[in-house]
Structure formats: C-alpha cells, structure tokens
Amino acid sequence: MIGERTLTLLGARAIAVTREVGGIALMTGQVLRALLPPRLDGRELVRNLHRMGNRSLPIVALTAFFAGGLMVVQSAPFVKRLGATSLAGWAAGYAVLREIGPILIGLMFSGRVGANNTAELGTMTVTEQLDGLRALAIDPIRYLIVPRVLAMLIMLTALTIIGDLVALVGAAVVAYLVLDIDWRTMYFSFADNLTPHDFFHGVYKSVAFGAAIALTSCYFGVTVKGGAVGVGRAVNAAVVAAAVSIMLLDFFITYATA
Amino acid sequence: MSAAPSLPVRALAALGRPVVAAARATLELWGVLIGTLAGIIRSYGKGGRRPRGAVLAQMYAIGNRSLVFVAVTLGFIGMVMMYQACLQFSRAIGDLSQVGLQFLRLVVSDFGPTLTAMMLATRVGAGIAAEIGSMKVTEQLDALRMSGVLPIDYLLVPRFLASIVMTVALTILGAAIMYGAGGLTAWLSFGVNPRTFFDPAMVQPRHLALGLIKAVTYGAAIPIVSGFCGLRARGSSEGVGWATTAAVVGSSFAVIALDFALSVGALWLFGGDL
Amino acid sequence: MTARAFVEFIGVEKAFAGKPVLRGMDLAIGKGEILYIIGTSGVGKSVTIKHLVGFLPIDRGEIWFDGQRVDQLDERGFYPVRRRVGMVFQNATLFDAMTLTENVALPLRKHQGLGWKAALADARRRLAQVYLADFADRYPAELSDGMRKRAAIARTLTLAPEVVLFDEPTTGLDPVNARRIDRLIRELSRTLGVTAVVVSHDLPSIMSVADRVAFLYQGRVHALATPAALAASADPIVQQFIAGRSSGPMETPGF
Numbered sequence: 151m152i153g154e155r156t157l158t159l160l161g162a163r164a165i166a167v168t169r170e171v172g173g174i175a176l177m178t179g180q181v182l183r184a185l186l187p188p189r190l191d192g193r194e195l196v197r198n199l200h201r202m203g204n205r206s207l208p209i210v211a212l213t214a215f216f217a218g219g220l221m222v223v224q225s226a227p228f229v230k231r232l233g234a235t236s237l238a239g240w241a242a243g244y245a246v247l248r249e250i251g252p253i254l255i256g257l258m259f260s261g262r263v264g265a266n267n268t269a270e271l272g273t274m275t276v277t278e279q280l281d282g283l284r285a286l287a288i289d290p291i292r293y294l295i296v297p298r299v300l301a302m303l304i305m306l307t308a309l310t311i312i313g314d315l316v317a318l319v320g321a322a323v324v325a326y327l328v329l330d331i332d333w334r335t336m337y338f339s340f341a342d343n344l345t346p347h348d349f350f351h352g353v354y355k356s357v358a359f360g361a362a363i364a365l366t367s368c369y370f371g372v373t374v375k376g377g378a379v380g381v382g383r384a385v386n387a388a389v390v391a392a393a394v395s396i397m398l399l400d401f402f403i404t405y406a407t408a
Numbered sequence: 409m410s411a412a413p414s415l416p417v418r419a420l421a422a423l424g425r426p427v428v429a430a431a432r433a434t435l436e437l438w439g440v441l442i443g444t445l446a447g448i449i450r451s452y453g454k455g456g457r458r459p460r461g462a463v464l465a466q467m468y469a470i471g472n473r474s475l476v477f478v479a480v481t482l483g484f485i486g487m488v489m490m491y492q493a494c495l496q497f498s499r500a501i502g503d504l505s506q507v508g509l510q511f512l513r514l515v516v517s518d519f520g521p522t523l524t525a526m527m528l529a530t531r532v533g534a535g536i537a538a539e540i541g542s543m544k545v546t547e548q549l550d551a552l553r554m555s556g557v558l559p560i561d562y563l564l565v566p567r568f569l570a571s572i573v574m575t576v577a578l579t580i581l582g583a584a585i586m587y588g589a590g591g592l593t594a595w596l597s598f599g600v601n602p603r604t605f606f607d608p609a610m611v612q613p614r615h616l617a618l619g620l621i622k623a624v625t626y627g628a629a630i631p632i633v634s635g636f637c638g639l640r641a642r643g644s645s646e647g648v649g650w651a652t653t654a655a656v657v658g659s660s661f662a663v664i665a666l667d668f669a670l671s672v673g674a675l676w677l678f679g680g681d682l
Numbered sequence: 683m684t685a686r687a688f689v690e691f692i693g694v695e696k697a698f699a700g701k702p703v704l705r706g707m708d709l710a711i712g713k714g715e716i717l718y719i720i721g722t723s724g725v726g727k728s729v730t731i732k733h734l735v736g737f738l739p740i741d742r743g744e745i746w747f748d749g750q751r752v753d754q755l756d757e758r759g760f761y762p763v764r765r766r767v768g769m770v771f772q773n774a775t776l777f778d779a780m781t782l783t784e785n786v787a788l789p790l791r792k793h794q795g796l797g798w799k800a801a802l803a804d805a806r807r808r809l810a811q812v813y814l815a816d817f818a819d820r821y822p823a824e825l826s827d828g829m830r831k832r833a834a835i836a837r838t839l840t841l842a843p844e845v846v847l848f849d850e851p852t853t854g855l856d857p858v859n860a861r862r863i864d865r866l867i868r869e870l871s872r873t874l875g876v877t878a879v880v881v882s883h884d885l886p887s888i889m890s891v892a893d894r895v896a897f898l899y900q901g902r903v904h905a906l907a908t909p910a911a912l913a914a915s916a917d918p919i920v921q922q923f924i925a926g927r928s929s930g931p932m933e934t935p936g937f
Binding site: 163209212213216217219220223224226227228230240244245248249253254257258260261262265266268269270272273328377378379381382383385386389390393394397398400401404405408 | 476477480481484485487488489491492495496500510514518526527530531534535537538539541542545546644646647648649650651652653656657660661664665667668671672675676678679
C-alpha cells in the first residue's frame with residue numbers, strides 16, 4: 151500500500167532527523183566541554199578567521215548590496231503610489247537590518263564557508279587525518295573543531311555588521327537610480343526611522359546563525375562515510391540543515407525578543 | 409636567450425589571469441546552457457529519444473528531497489515576516505487592515521518564488537553538483553562518452569526540465585504556506601481578522617505572471633549553474649566538495665541577481681501600478 | 683599478580699556486524715623487540731594494533747600496556763597512552779593543508795611546549811634525519827608515497843614514543859623505498875630502543891627486519907617464531923602463506 155510505504159518513509163526520515171539533531175547536540179556538548187578550561191589554539195583561530203573572512207567577504211558584500219536594492223525595489227510601487235519618498239528608507243532599512251540581511255548573509259555564509267568547512271573536514275575524515283591527530287594525542291575537537299566554531303561565530307557576526315552597512319548603501323544607490331530619490335532623503339529616512347534596536351536585533355540573530363552553521367557544518371564533516379560521494383552528500387546535508395536551523399532560530403529569536 | 413619579462417608585463421599578467429579565468433568560466437557557463445538547450449532539441453526533435461522516464465525520476469527526486477524542507481522553511485519565514493511587518497505597521501500607521509493585501513502581493517510576485525528558489529538552490533543545486541561531480545572524478549562521464557552518450561543529454565537535460573516544473577510547483581506550495589502562516593500569525597498575535605487578511609483584491613494577473621516568470625527562470629538557472637560546477641570538479645573528494653560548495657553559492661547568488669534584474673524590469677514596465 | 687609483558691593481548695575478541703574477526707587472540711610483546719604481525723587480508727592485523735591505541739573498542743578480553751590495563755579506557759583516558767604508543771598509518775595521514783615542516787611541528791608545539799619558531803626549526807632537523815631536508819616546505823600531495831611515509835614516521839617520533847605501530851609501512855612502495863623504510867625501522871629499534879609492531883605482507887622486509895613474527899590465522903596467533911624458524915616451519919598453513927600458494931589447507935572466506 152502506498153499509505154504504508156509513505157508512513158515507513160516518513161518514519162525513517164524522522165529517525166534520521168532525530169539522530170542528526172542528537173549528534174549535533176552531542177557535538178555542542180563536546181565543544182563546550184573543550185572550552186573548559188579555555189585552552190584555545192590561538193594560531194588556528196586566527197588562521198581560520200583569516201581564511202573564512204577572505205573567502206566570504208566578496209560574496210557577502212555583493213549579496214548585501216543586492217538585498218538592500220531589492221527591498222527598495224519591492225517597496226517602490228507602494229512608495230510611488232503614495233508619493234511618500236521619505237518612507238523608502240524606512241521599509242528597506244527595517245527589512246534589511248532585522249530579517250533579510252541576517253538571513254541572506256547567513257545563507258551565503260553557510261554556502262561558502264560552512265559548506266567548505268564540511269568538505270574539508272569530510273576529506274580529512276575519509277583520509278583518516280582525524281585519526282592521525284588522535285594518534286598524536288591531539289584532541290580533534292579541541293584542535294580542529296573549537297577554533298572553527300569560534301571563527302565562524304565571530305566572522306558571521308562581523309560580516310553581518312559590514313553587510314548591513316553595504317545593504318543600506320545598496321538601498322540608497324538603487325533608490326537613486328530607480329526611484330530618483332536623492333541621497334539626503336534616503337539618509338534622513340534611515341536616520342529618522344531606524345533605531346539601534348533594529349540593528350542589534352539582526353546582530354543577535356547573526357550570532358545564533360553563526361553557531362548553528364558552525365555546529366552543523368562540523369558535525370556533517372566529521373561523520374562523513376564513503377569517499378568522494380560521501381563528501382558531496384555531507385556538504386548537501388550540511389547546507390540544508392543550516393538553512394532549516396537559520397529559519398527556526400529566526401522564528402524563535404523574533405518571538406523571544408518581542 | 410630569453411630575457412625575464414619586465415615588471416609592468418608581470419603585473420599585467422598577474423592582473424589579467426583572474427580576468428581571463430573569469431571570462432573563461434562565464435563562457436563555459438553559457439556553453440552549458442546552450443548545450444542543454446541543444447540537448448533538449450536533440451532529445452525532443454525528430455528521431456530523438458525523449459527522456460520521459462528520467463525527467464519523471466528527477467521530478468520525483470527533487471520533490472521527495474525538497475517538499476518538507478520548502479514547507480518548513482517558508483512556513484517559518486512567513487510567520488516571522490508577518491510578525492515584523494505587523495509590528496512596524498501597528499507602530500507607524502496603527503492600521504493593520506492593509507497588511508494582508510500587501511503581503512499577498514509581495515508573496516506572489518517576489519517572496520514566494522525567490523525564497524523557494526533560495527532553498528532549492530541549497531537542496532537541489534548542491535545535489536546536482538555532488539552527483540555530477542562524483543561521476544566526473546570517478547571517470548563515469550568518460551565512460552558515458554565512450555558508449556556514445558553525451559553527458560549533458562543524459563544528465564543535465566532531465567534535471568533541467570524537471571527542475572523547471574518542480575520549481576514552479578514548489579513555489580505554488582511554498583507561497584501558499586507562507587501566505588497561510590502569515591495570516592495565522594496576524595490573526596493569533598495581532599488579532600487581524602482572517603477575512604480581512606485573506607483578500608486577493610490587490611493581486612493582478614501581472615503579479616502572477618511576474619511570479620511565474622521568476623519561478624521558471626530560477627528553475628532553469630539552478631541546474632545550469634550547478635551542472636556547470638559539477639562538470640568542473642577535479643581531483644577526488646576535495647574536488648567534489650569544492651563543486652558542491654560552488655554550486656550552492658553560485659546558484660543562490662544567481663537567484664538573488666536574477667530576482668533583482670526581473671524586479672527592476674517589472675518596475676520599469678509597470679511603474680507605480682505594480 | 684603475574685608479571686606482564688610490556689604489551690599484552692589476552693583473549694581479545696572482536697566482531698564486525700556479527701562477523702567475528704579476532705576470536706580470543708593472545709599475544710605478548712617484549713620491550714625493545716621488533717614484532718611483525720602477518721596474515722591474509724581481513725584477518726585482523728590492523729584491527730589488533732588499532733585496539734592498542736583505542737581507535738577500536740574490543741568486545742571481550744584484556745589489553746595491557748606497561749603494567750596498565752588499557753582496554754577499558756575512554757577516549758580521554760587513551761591520550762596518555764597515545765603519547766607513549768605512536769602509530770604510522772598505512773596512508774601516512776599527513777595533514778594535507780600543511781607543509782611537511784608544519785606537519786612535524788604540530789605535535790612538537792602541542793606536546794613539547796615549543797614555540798612556533800622553535801617547533802619549526804626542530805621539525806626541519808627531524809625531517810633531515812629521514813632524508814627529507816630538501817622537501818621540508820612541500821605539501822604532502824606533491825610528494826611520493828615513500829616520502830610521505832618517512833615524514834609520517836618523523837612526525838610520530840616527535841612524541842618520543844616507547845612503542846611505534848606501523849600499519850603496512852612498505853605496501854605500495856617500490857623495492858628501493860621499501861628497503862629505506864626497513865632500515866629506518868631497524869635504526870629506531872637499535873638506537874632509540876623503540877619497540878616496533880609492524881603489520882606487513884612484505885616477505886623480504888619480514889625476513890630482514892623482524893625479531894619475531896606472529897602469524898594470524900582464524901582470529902588467533904597461529905604461529906609465533908623468529909623469521910628463520912617460521913620459514914623452516916613444517917606447519918602446512920604457514921608453508922602455504924610463506925610460499926604464496928593459492929591452494930592449500932588454508933581456509934579463506936569467499937574462496
């Protein structure tokens with residue numbers, strides 16, 4: 151029966167998801183335990199920050215610019231009909247700072263840095279490099295995972311702050327080009343309608359998104375099985391899990407901070 | 409005897425290399441698109457073997473992999489967006505009767521297709537790149553060629569057609585869930601009457617057309633960009649990882665850039681009437 | 683309490699997915715000796731050495747190292763053991779994002795308390811000892827299998843281990859490079875007094891390097907003798923393995 155088969159499939163999927171959530175929770179515990187006492191490999195942290203920042207800054211800046219512009223374009227019909235040019239910056243800025251900015255930047259960061267991290271750790275896992283570390287009495291969690299988690303958390307937060315600025319510039323540029331709204335109007339529209347609270351709302355979210363992306367990407371990386379095919383599959387699973395986590399966290403943070 | 413190149417020449421070469429690489433990649437990307445379109449003509453033209461079974465199998469794979477994912481993510485983001493919108497509207501205007509009308513217009517013409525496609529870029533794009541990339545590095549593509557089958561015809565044509573159909577279908581589902589979740593939030597958290605909220609008066613045929621055009625464009629772009637990344641995979645597991653990463657970022661960014669282009673185009677066509 | 687050998691396996695059993703691999707294996711290894719573990723593929727040679735450093739948990743039995751029972755330790759408990767028992771993997775497992783020098787410097791920095799600069803300098807000196815001075819700044823992917831194996835040995839020796847486990851150190855190498863690895867293993871044992879446990883198929887290597895050879899068959903140590911005694915053994919199974927005959931009394935799964 152089709153009904154029975156669907157149920158079996160759903161059941162298997164539910165078990166798989168539960169196992170993954172459990173695995174990620176376990177890894178979170180291990181990371182926290184490795185931070186007590188906080189003996190951090192500063193060198194690895196700095197190296198990862200540098201690499202991750204280099205790799206993702208261009209795409210994040212480009213995405214943020216378009217995101218800011220898009221919000222202006224979406225609010226344009228409304229603004230044009232009402233002739234309320236002073237509202238263009240409000241709508242675009244509010245949407246970018248609180249929602250669109252952190253989410254799009256988070257998704258891009260997950261695709262660039264998170265996916266890369268999964269692929270790297272996955273390759274290390276299938277070529278037994280993690281066992282190589284353990285054989286040298288070096289804890290892979292402490293040496294490999296913790297610096298990566300911290301670096302992603304710090305870097306995504308920093309990128310979101312930078313991205314917010316770029317997005318506001320993008321909004322102003324598009325408003326000027328498409329709606330003929332001059333810079334000063336846009337500036338005052340931002341300044342009068344946006345509060346630091348809107349900005350921090352997005353930054354809190356980026357910290358949580360960074361943690362989620364880091365933990366999911368590391369988890370799927372170190373649990374890779376089955377060579378090159380397994381690495382591809384793990385990257386896929388990691389970005390999907392990160393996207394779901396971002397949307398869920400967004401929901402809970404929005405409600406919790408209301 | 410050859411003299412070492414002078415400093416300006418070397419500087420030019422250093423600057424030129426990434427430009428040349430980018431130009432070559434762009435050409436290759438268009439090559440994949442044209443190759444796929446030609447593959448469709450070859451398969452569906454006279455004497456071609458229509459890959460109906462393969463298209464259905466890919467449609468099933470995309471739907472099976474993405475249905476729950478799209479439903480969950482779009483549902484949650486619909487709730488969050490409505491929550492934020494109501495918060496602002498009640499503070500600034502104090503009247504929430506317009507919220508549902510405006511939200512539906514945005515969901516149909518932009519958020520529905522674009523956010524669904526962002527999710528599919530992650531799910532489907534990465535999957536296509538991982539599959540094709542693995543086949544590339546294990547020399548299965550060469551094996552296909554040896555048996556007289558063009559890899560693009562065999563692998564990309566069914567995925568391309570399936571992706572377009574399924575992106576449209578999942579966009580309709582995603583938009584409906586997003587709209588429904590938004591209405592639920594407006595009702596439960598802000599007391600907006602569902603009858604006021606679920607009012608399709610603002611939606612014109614052009615909004616539906618814009619949404620449909622966007623969905624079809626994204627559905628076409630995702631397999632092309634991801635297939636291109638998969639075909640470029642080199643080496644072993646590292647190469648596949650690289651291809652998968654590039655596919656996620658490339659197709660996500662393609663969605664954002666295409667959204668921008670299509671939205672600006674529509675605004676230019678319809679102006680304040682949009 | 684009875685006196686224990688330096689390394690001792692007592693009645694060790696291990697099964698994978700219900701399929702028994704080790705079935706009550708006993709093996710005692712003396713301090714400073716070079717012991718080779720040989721046998722057909724899948725007989726549990728690599729599994730045996732992985733048990734000693736805690737990469738695989740055993741199902742039943744005991745493992746002792748220097749008077750301490752180690753089979754019941756958890757992951758953290760194994761770290762002190764791994765500082766004294768080094769392991770050289772079959773595929774070297776160098777970190778491919780680091781140069782050879784950085785690879786060797788990592789454990790120096792982590793365990794010997796050296797600063798980054800001092801660790802790098804010491805790493806270079808150690809690479810020179812395994813004849814890799816000219817390749818110190820290359821990445822593992824740019825080197826041959828033999829070079830990677832030697833770098834891996836240099837990296838393992840940074841912890842000054844008392845026991846070094848080698849998993850098929852000469853497999854996949856040409857004869858010249860294989861003899862170089864043999865020579866390194868012998869030098870380690872003679873000059874540093876390191877106990878070496880080597881998993882191998884390589885008969886020339888076994889004959890010229892081993893002090894004793896443990897022949898694994900059906901999950902137990904079937905024969906334990908010097909190479910010369912093993913070669914002269916009248917046991918038909920040992921004879922079949924040494925002579926490399928495809929048919930004989932030996933029962934191998936799937937054939």
